Amino acid sequence: MMNTITDQKHIMLRLEKKQVESHGFATLFFNYALPFKPGQFIMVWIPGIDEKPYTISFHSENQFAITIEAKGIFSQKAITLEKGDLIGIRGPFGNGFNIKSDKTAAVVAGGCGMAPLATLVEKLPKTTTFIHGAKSKEYILYPERFDLERLFCTDDGSFGHKGFVTDILEKQIALGRHFDMVYTCGPEIMMYHVFNICEKHHIPCQVSLERYMRCGFGVCGACVCGKQVVCKDGPVFGSDALRDIKDFNTKALLKSGKDVDLSQYFSWRCK
Amino acid sequence: MTIQFLGKILQSPTVLASGILGNSKDILERVHENGCGLVTMKSIGPEPRDGHKNPTVIDLGHGMINAVGLPSPGYLNMENEWKQLEKRNFPLIASVYGGSVREYQMVAEFVSSKKPDFIEINISCPNSEKHGMIFGVNPQSSHDVVAAVKKVINVPLIVKLTPQAPDIGEIAKACENAGADAICAINTVGPGMVIDIEAKMPVLAFKKGGLSGPMVKPVAVRCVFDIYKAVKIPIIGLGGITTGEDAIEIVMAGASLAGIGSAVRYRGIDVFQKVTKEMETWLSDHHLHIEDIKGAAHKEK
Numbered sequence: 163m164m165n166t167i168t169d170q171k172h173i174m175l176r177l178e179k180k181q182v183e184s185h186g187f188a189t190l191f192f193n194y195a196l197p198f199k200p201g202q203f204i205m206v207w208i209p210g211i212d213e214k215p216y217t218i219s220f221h222s223e224n225q226f227a228i229t230i231e232a233k234g235i236f237s238q239k240a241i242t243l244e245k246g247d248l249i250g251i252r253g254p255f256g257n258g259f260n261i262k263s264d265k266t267a268a269v270v271a272g273g274c275g276m277a278p279l280a281t282l283v284e285k286l287p288k289t290t291t292f293i294h295g296a297k298s299k300e301y302i303l304y305p306e307r308f309d310l311e312r313l314f315c316t317d318d319g320s321f322g323h324k325g326f327v328t329d330i331l332e333k334q335i336a337l338g339r340h341f342d343m344v345y346t347c348g349p350e351i352m353m354y355h356v357f358n359i360c361e362k363h364h365i366p367c368q369v370s371l372e373r374y375m376r377c378g379f380g381v382c383g384a385c386v387c388g389k390q391v392v393c394k395d396g397p398v399f400g401s402d403a404l405r406d407i408k409d410f411n412t413k414a415l416l417k418s419g420k421d422v423d424l425s426q427y428f429s430w431r432c433k
Numbered sequence: 434m435t436i437q438f439l440g441k442i443l444q445s446p447t448v449l450a451s452g453i454l455g456n457s458k459d460i461l462e463r464v465h466e467n468g469c470g471l472v473t474m475k476s477i478g479p480e481p482r483d484g485h486k487n488p489t490v491i492d493l494g495h496g497m498i499n500a501v502g503l504p505s506p507g508y509l510n511m512e513n514e515w516k517q518l519e520k521r522n523f524p525l526i527a528s529v530y531g532g533s534v535r536e537y538q539m540v541a542e543f544v545s546s547k548k549p550d551f552i553e554i555n556i557s558c559p560n561s562e563k564h565g566m567i568f569g570v571n572p573q574s575s576h577d578v579v580a581a582v583k584k585v586i587n588v589p590l591i592v593k594l595t596p597q598a599p600d601i602g603e604i605a606k607a608c609e610n611a612g613a614d615a616i617c618a619i620n621t622v623g624p625g626m627v628i629d630i631e632a633k634m635p636v637l638a639f640k641k642g643g644l645s646g647p648m649v650k651p652v653a654v655r656c657v658f659d660i661y662k663a664v665k666i667p668i669i670g671l672g673g674i675t676t677g678e679d680a681i682e683i684v685m686a687g688a689s690l691a692g693i694g695s696a697v698r699y700r701g702i703d704v705f706q707k708v709t710k711e712m713e714t715w716l717s718d719h720h721l722h723i724e725d726i727k728g729a730a731h732k733e734k
Contacts, residue, residue, distance in 0.1 A: 170492045171493060171627060172488075172636065174631035207487075207636075212486050213487035252491070252492075376489045377489070379492060379698050380454075380702070381454065382452070382453070382501060383455055383456035383460060386454065386456050386459070389462065391460070409459075418483050418504045418506045418507070419456050420506035
């Protein structure tokens with residue numbers, strides 16, 4: 163029997179294909195017709211291990227994939243999965259990007275923030291300004307994937323411009339490039355700077371936030387950020403919402419619910 | 434529809450259930466702005482606790498199963514939140530749990546000094562190894578924990594009960610005798626279990642979890658009915674309340690206020706104003722006031 167409801171108890175799927183990506187990343191493909199909009203996410207359950215939110219990084223009519231960076235217990239287990247191994251998914255959850263494909267846009271990706279932007283980039287026109295940064299060359303995700311020009315940068319200069327995505331964005335604006343919309347995902351501090359550049363130049367911006375999640379559908383409160391519930395109202399927030407989220411780039415909740423500075427939150431999350 | 438409850442004026446007869454959203458002042462304020470009469474913080478425990486690993490909350494369509502596992506920063510680690518909450522413009526219930534009478538007392542005494550409008554003691558959570566539910570299934574232990582907490586706090590005390598008690602009316606009576614100012618019922622039902630047949634294992638990491646949402650509403654209505662028969666103190670009735678008609682039903686069973694939890698999933702964060710509006714419509718269609726229907730299902734009372 164074909165499941166039509168996907169956001170309740172898990173849909174169990176077998177891994178179809180694993181693709182090793184750049185440093186520490188792997189992409190897991192599943193044959194399943196998942197309804198999905200770029201920017202949404204699914205909860206991924208490895209039975210006996212844990213369940214975590216992941217964005218969809220590849221999507222076609224009958225297949226989707228998630229891209230995982232091996233960091234913690236869950237993700238290290240996930241990248242060792244082999245063809246035929248069982249995982250559970252529920253979702254997609256969240257709002258996704260509000261795609262304005264008739265407008266001139268910039269996409270700004272940092273590190274693993276490339277994954278949620280990948281399916282968005284594929285829906286935007288070829289004239290989109292696409293800025294992609296990472297720590298160093300081996301961390302650039304999907305270096306060969308897209309058929310539009312990409313402006314690369316790395317912290318150490320090992321690939322593309324040496325410096326930050328925000329340098330490139332500022333420079334493009336200074337060169338007279340006009341943007342109707344900027345979409346961004348990456349480290350929160352990077353997105354905060356991107357947002358501020360957009361504010362300065364009166365460009366609407368859409369930012370994809372990350373917080374620790376449990377339910378995925380807006381009841382448990384684990385992922386609240388200011389007055390917003392990231393899993394349900396987000397994870398993508400536009401400029402109007404961002405101006406009012408006082409926890410943006412300042413605070414987040416730990417698993418216990420304790421509110422801490424973002425640096426403390428990320429040192430826990432990235433363990 | 435404003436309503437009086439233990440001396441406070443509430444903007445509506447709806448209550449945000451503990452464990453739903455209540456993680457920060459900002460989000461509680463948003464729930465209030467969405468029409469909720471009385472909001473409840475997530476349960477506060479004696480020490481820092483992460484809760485269980487995921488999966489912790491699963492929607493089953495006809496309701497949910499959860500074992501979040503009482504995460505809490507611990508009562509001594511919430512200074513930021515209390516500072517924020519001091520400036521609130523909405524009535525607040527602080528929910529408290531413990532593993533012993535002494536722990537309940539310690540946490541409640543401290544929380545009382547932060548001046549919430551009410552303290553609720555959760556003596557009914559099924560999702561932790563040692564916290565809560567053991568008190569709520571026995572009249573004597575319920576009495577002991579309520580009496581001990583009542584002695585050390587200076588705000589009204591609400592006691593949250595479990596439907597697993599063999600005679601919930603008797604438990605409620607024991608709480609009333611020990612000085613409880615109100616009863617809140619019910620906590621989640623069960624615990625239950627959902628097994629994934631492909632993975633051949635329980636879906637929740639904690640294996641067992643409490644049931645909520647529409648599938649438990651008849652249990653909630655029966656419990657509130659039994660409690661209303663047993664006590665004089667007001668009741669916050671909850672368990673699967675999703676529509677205004679559900680709220681009317683639990684009020685007819687004897688509740689003064691209707692709690693809402695899982696329905697935030699099914700109808701959005703503005704479920705509080707939706708339910709209130711639907712109650713108003715039903716009441717005006719029947720030319721009734723909420724006070725006219727409280728306990729209406731008890732003909733003999």
